[in-house]
Every structure is written in C-alpha cells, then in structure tokens.
Amino acid sequence: VANEMNTDVEPLLEIKDLEVAFQSSTGMVPAVRKANLTIYPGQSVAIVGESGSGKSTTAHAIINLLPGSGKIVGGSIKFRGEELTTKSRKEMERIRGRHIGLVPQDPMSNLNPVWKIGFQVREALKANNVVKGSQMHQRVNDLLAEAGLPDTERVAKQYPHEFSGGMRQRALIAIGLAARPELLIADEPTSAL
Structure with a gap:
C-alpha cells in the first residue's frame, strides 16, 4: 500500500x-x-x-x-x-543509521538488557556522529519524547526489563530515528504497542 x-x-x-x-x-x-x-x-x-x-x-x-x-x-x-x-x-x-534506519520487530531481543535505555539511544547518536557533548542529553530526551515515551528523564535511566512491551517498542523507534535517516524501515512497529 x-x-x-x-x-x-x-x-x-x-x-x-x-x-x-x-x-x-x-x-x-x-x-x-x-x-x-x-x-x-x-x-x-x-x-x-x-x-x-x-x-x-x-x-x-x-x-x-x-x-x-x-x-x-x-x-x-x-x-x-x-x-x-x-x-x-x-x-x-x-x-545504515544515517541514511537508512531500521526499527526491528522484536523489542525484547533488540535492546541490550544490561544497558539503560538512554545509553542505548546515546550509542545510536554516537555511532552516526549526530550530536556530541552537551547536546547529547537533550537529544536523547527529545528522541524519547518523539517516540511517545513520557517523563524522559526517568525513562532514560531505566533498563528494558522495567518497560512494558509497548515502551520497549517506542525505545526502538527512538533509536531508529536517532540519525534522522532518509529512509526508515519499521518492521511491525506497532506489534507491541
């Protein structure tokens, strides 16, 4: 379609x-x-x-x-x-990332369970040289908010196991949007929402 x-x-x-x-x-x-x-x-x-x-x-x-x-x-x-x-x-x-982004299907197996959500979003930003230094914190919060996550300061400090399936999916959406790719591929992005 x-x-x-x-x-x-x-x-x-x-x-x-x-x-x-x-x-x-x-x-x-x-x-x-x-x-x-x-x-x-x-x-x-x-x-x-x-x-x-x-x-x-x-x-x-x-x-x-x-x-x-x-x-x-x-x-x-x-x-x-x-x-x-x-x-x-x-x-x-x-x-990958900068030009073509991917929001994978299964949030449980695509988020690292030992890393906080904010760290994982920061890693996507770093990997694509999007922002550095003092702008990083604000950009992480902006991405989490754009993906529909509330109270981004708190959410960024949480681990994936503390999230519902829908919240994990939104975290993956934030990561997929991190570099503002020209093409975003979303593999069943609403399955856990």
Missing part, C-alpha cells in the same frame, strides 16, 4: 527482482522471490503479507543485515541510484 507521489523525481529506494535464500542442510531455500518495490522521497509504503512471506527478510536485505545463512542471490537494491548489493560491509555501515 503506498500513497501517491510525484514519480518525476529519482526513487529513494528501488528494488528489482530481489531474491533471498537461506542455506539449509539440503541446499539453498528461497525466502524472497522476484520482489519489486519503488519508494520515492516523502512516500510512506506498507508491505503486507502472511507470516513467513518475506517482509522482514526483505527489510533486512535492504540494509544487508540478513540473519544466519541468509544471502541475496539475485536482483538489485538501489538507494538514491546506488547499488547496495555490491557494497562492502564498511560501506553499508556508513549507510
């Missing part, structure tokens, strides 16, 4: 004939077959499908963070006209 956009501009993201497979004891098992998607700047797109249909796999393929033995075996993924499937790990690290 996509909203109407002016298609005269260059696509932000263009996926053509994407194929992803996972290695098993019997060989490669296809997970995504011939997926196509075009997203323009300012456009919101929702990918809908049954459980196991490849939505999350496609999302992770875009940022080259496929789990386990997952591998892109065909097709093209272009971001602002640049092919992502041939980028090195280092090049993708520069793109």
Whole structure:
C-alpha cells in the first residue's frame, strides 16, 4: 500500500527482482522471490503479507543485515541510484543509521538488557556522529519524547526489563530515528504497542 507521489523525481529506494535464500542442510531455500518495490522521497509504503512471506527478510536485505545463512542471490537494491548489493560491509555501515534506519520487530531481543535505555539511544547518536557533548542529553530526551515515551528523564535511566512491551517498542523507534535517516524501515512497529 503506498500513497501517491510525484514519480518525476529519482526513487529513494528501488528494488528489482530481489531474491533471498537461506542455506539449509539440503541446499539453498528461497525466502524472497522476484520482489519489486519503488519508494520515492516523502512516500510512506506498507508491505503486507502472511507470516513467513518475506517482509522482514526483505527489510533486512535492504540494509544487508540478513540473519544466519541468509544471502541475496539475485536482483538489485538501489538507494538514491546506488547499488547496495555490491557494497562492502564498511560501506553499508556508513549507510545504515544515517541514511537508512531500521526499527526491528522484536523489542525484547533488540535492546541490550544490561544497558539503560538512554545509553542505548546515546550509542545510536554516537555511532552516526549526530550530536556530541552537551547536546547529547537533550537529544536523547527529545528522541524519547518523539517516540511517545513520557517523563524522559526517568525513562532514560531505566533498563528494558522495567518497560512494558509497548515502551520497549517506542525505545526502538527512538533509536531508529536517532540519525534522522532518509529512509526508515519499521518492521511491525506497532506489534507491541
């Protein structure tokens, strides 16, 4: 499902004939077959499908963070006209966060249980060189507030286990928004809300 956009501009993201497979004891098992998607700047797109249909796999393929033995075996993924499937790990690290952000599906396994929420948001800011020094504290609070978390001073000092599922999901949203990416991929962002 996509909203109407002016298609005269260059696509932000263009996926053509994407194929992803996972290695098993019997060989490669296809997970995504011939997926196509075009997203323009300012456009919101929702990918809908049954459980196991490849939505999350496609999302992770875009940022080259496929789990386990997952591998892109065909097709093209272009971001602002640049092919992502041939980028090195280092090049993708520069793109992830600052240009393409991800809000992962499972907040329990994507937040570090021994780090306070504020620290985890700060790490996302540091990793992307967004703000430094005295601005850091305010930016963490702003992101937590933007994600819908109340009393950000208190929330930043709490651990993930002290949060409800919805609050953990909002913390992941704050982390995903940290670098103000051009493209934000949200994998079932409302599942715990």
